[in-house]
Amino acid sequence: MDTPVKGNWEPIITESEFVKVQEVLQKNNSGYQHKKEVDERPLTRLLRCNNCDSYMVGYKNLKKNLHYYRCLKCKGSHLNAHSTKKALKKSAEAIFIELLEKFQIPKKFTPLIKMQLTKLFNQYEENNLQDDKNLETEYKKLQKDVKDLRIRLGLGKIDQETYEITYEHLNEQIQKISKEVNNAKVKISNLEELLKKALKKLENISKIWGCSDLEEKRILQKTMFPEGIFFDAENHIYRTRNPNQFIESISLLSMSYEPNKKADSQNKFEKSATVVPARIELASKV
Numbered sequence: 650m651d652t653p654v655k656g657n658w659e660p661i662i663t664e665s666e667f668v669k670v671q672e673v674l675q676k677n678n679s680g681y682q683h684k685k686e687v688d689e690r691p692l693t694r695l696l697r698c699n700n701c702d703s704y705m706v707g708y709k710n711l712k713k714n715l716h717y718y719r720c721l722k723c724k725g726s727h728l729n730a731h732s733t734k735k736a737l738k739k740s741a742e743a744i745f746i747e748l749l750e751k752f753q754i755p756k757k758f759t760p761l762i763k764m765q766l767t768k769l770f771n772q773y774e775e776n777n778l779q780d781d782k783n784l785e786t787e788y789k790k791l792q793k794d795v796k797d798l799r800i801r802l803g804l805g806k807i808d809q810e811t812y813e814i815t816y817e818h819l820n821e822q823i824q825k826i827s828k829e830v831n832n833a834k835v836k837i838s839n840l841e842e843l844l845k846k847a848l849k850k851l852e853n854i855s856k857i858w859g860c861s862d863l864e865e866k867r868i869l870q871k872t873m874f875p876e877g878i879f880f881d882a883e884n885h886i887y888r889t890r891n892p893n894q895f896i897e898s899i900s901l902l903s904m905s906y907e908p909n910k911k912a913d914s915q916n917k918f919e920k921s922a923t924v925v926p927a928r929i930e931l932a933s934k935v
């Protein structure tokens with residue numbers, strides 16, 4: 650009983666099965682996977698296959714002592730984690746640094762970008778302020794209506810039932826407005842300092858990534874590319890989908906100052922600028 654039957658079989662494990670096992674071990678924090686190994690593949694949980702959208706899996710080829718990322722579903726969708734002397738194609742890390750550099754802003758444009766963004770945020774705050782004022786006016790009016798209602802009941806101009814129905818109706822509206830006031834949009838305090846920090850980081854984003862530890866790298870990656878980045882194996886490049894809009898807007902804004910890229914990026918910036926304020930909190934965390 651319970652003795653394993655020795656079968657007449659050869660242990661066959663395909664490369665993809667091997668990779669799957671590695672993936673399971675990575676998730677298991679019981680010490681199977683040394684931290685150093687995971688550190689070697691910071692793009693795990695970020696890199697996805699452009700062909701099938703699956704997350705690519707990082708693994709180490711023990712014989713060659715090299716790290717790779719691979720899509721478990723698509724043949725040919727794999728790449729070296731790091732550059733080697735032998736490898737003809739760019740490594741995952743090298744392409745990633747190039748991608749980050751695209752989001753980097755030239756120092757000379759920082760003051761201009763800061764000015765533009767300040768204008769944008771002030772506009773946003775102004776609109777908020779106006780919304781708040783409108784809500785306040787409405788709130789006051791409703792409170793006056795309730796008071797008037799009580800007086801009319803007191804004077805015997807309406808009966809108790811009419812009072813109750815009207816009061817319930819007014820109270821519902823008061824509750825609704827209170828909710829909206831409480832949901833007031835994020836107030837950006839100390840905009841100057843926030844922008845200064847965010848822009849400073851964007852001047853050096855690829856270097857910052859390079860010097861960060863695994864945890865910091867992952868936060869930065871997730872913030873910049875919330876949907877991941879997609880490896881297009883055929884062209885050996887990364888594609889992005891919906892990167893952080895604050896960062897994208899800055900990059901477009903920065904491009905708009907370059908004479909030869911001006912028209913296109915200005916258009917895109919104007920389209921994306923409307924959503925910028927919601928994203929600044931995120932960018933400041935990078």
Ligand SMILES: [Zn+2]
Pocket residue numbers: 698699700701702703720721722723726
């Ligand atoms: Zn795939």
